[in-house]
Amino acid sequence: MKATNAPNLIVSSENLTKKYGDISVVDKLNLSIEEGCFCGILGPNGAGKTTTLRMFVGLCPIDGGSLTLFDKSMPENASVVRESVGIVPQMDNLDPDFTVEENLSVYGRFFGLSSSVLQSRIPELLAFSSLQDKANSKISELSGGMKRRLTLARALINKPKLLILDEPTTGLDPQARQAIWQKLRELKKQGLTLILTTHYMEEAERLCDRVIVMNHGEIKADAPPKKLIRKEIEAHVLEVHAAEDDLLSRIKQDTSVARFEKSGDIHFFYGEKLTQALDMLEQSSHDDYLFRPANLEDVFIKLTGRDLRE
């Protein structure tokens, strides 16, 4: 029996673990995602995002812990669970032997949809993904953005309750990216639960109700993006580019500088106000600096470090 006011959990994991060799690529993940949530997963390359998503749909064996989707345990129920899930994989795997429309209908067949259902659904999806004019085009004739939109349309063919998007906008131009954002917002409004991974902080900040930051297979933070910025980091950042040591050491004397970091020839000063530091910069001849509110990227870097991965 379920308490009536408890929200429906779409995904729920306990100590979920995946190992390759001795390395825990996903390390004791405890996670629950409620119905209707738009959840973003951020993390550097190799953090374990794709592996986590693959476990969610039974495309990766689980080495430890437990996982349920729609209250069904995985991976035993993978086939049933996938009936209600739409997947946009990190790498496109549209079938180049088929046209745009055929890609949708063949995929629909894999879900056991009848041709009469497909006949009404495919035009809707082509319209939704603005691909009406391309219905009979071969996949090789599509741009990167069109392919991504088609992959999104394909993931919706079974009217999923959960949509999983692994870097849906990587490699797209700003217009194509915003087109996808708009579609995703529409889907969210329709009540879909969405899980998205991305390397674009702005994307997560704009779209997601909740952001999970992963690093080395562990959850480092989990909160709404605004709250994450408030909670995890100082209010403002001062970026000073290629400055003299002398100037830098004077800036550091500002007592409102909570901490600073150096990356190449850029110094990052974090603090609430940083008024003194700004005054000092104004008086000096150095004009290559930027003062701005802290954003999700700053949080991300604080939580996962500045070092390059892989």
Added chain:
Amino acid sequence: MGNFGEPFLYLLVLGYGLGQFVGQVEGLTYMAFLASGVLCTSAVNSASFEGMYSAYTRMDVQQTWLGMLSTPVSIGEVVFGEILWAATKSLISVTAILIVATGLGLVADLWALLILPVAFLTGLCFASLALLVTSSAKSYDFFLYYTTLFITPMVLLSGVFFPIDTLPMGVQWLAKSLPLYHAISLVRPLMTGGELSYVIPHLSVLMLYGVTAGLWATSRIKKRLIK
């Protein structure tokens, strides 16, 4: 096209050219003897090609199978679907050869229609074997080993071009342990109006190879894709 063209070349050139020297084989003109062998070889090649090159493309290069696995479809169904499709390709090329062979007067009677199910089974068997090879392939080059080390010697030794009873006993047993010999043993009498014998054993060998290879291929492909 390659699937039809090559068998016809073999049939016409060898059948005509060699036939002049060979005369009769097992009471048949050489071309009539050769036709059933060439037909079975074509079933083997069509299914093998589809189960190796085309399937590998879908498995690895295009990631089509992973796409399918994001739906309720299971690995077993993906693999079985590939096997059915490859066997269908065999059926298509064998049908074409059978029509031409009929035109050339190499087919005895309507019993020859039973060649089609046998060819389909042969296709299923070699498609399963090909998928087993594909399951461990790292690149297309890998298939050359299978073709050179297995398919070609098997074709040469299984009674396609000459009856195997002229071969040393050991080699005969080797041929009989491979599936192609059994396909030919069924197809040749069906095509030339000869007497069928050992039907169940011949069919069993083809099925045994097919089922074993198919199951093994499925489990290997599962390990390869879901990891």
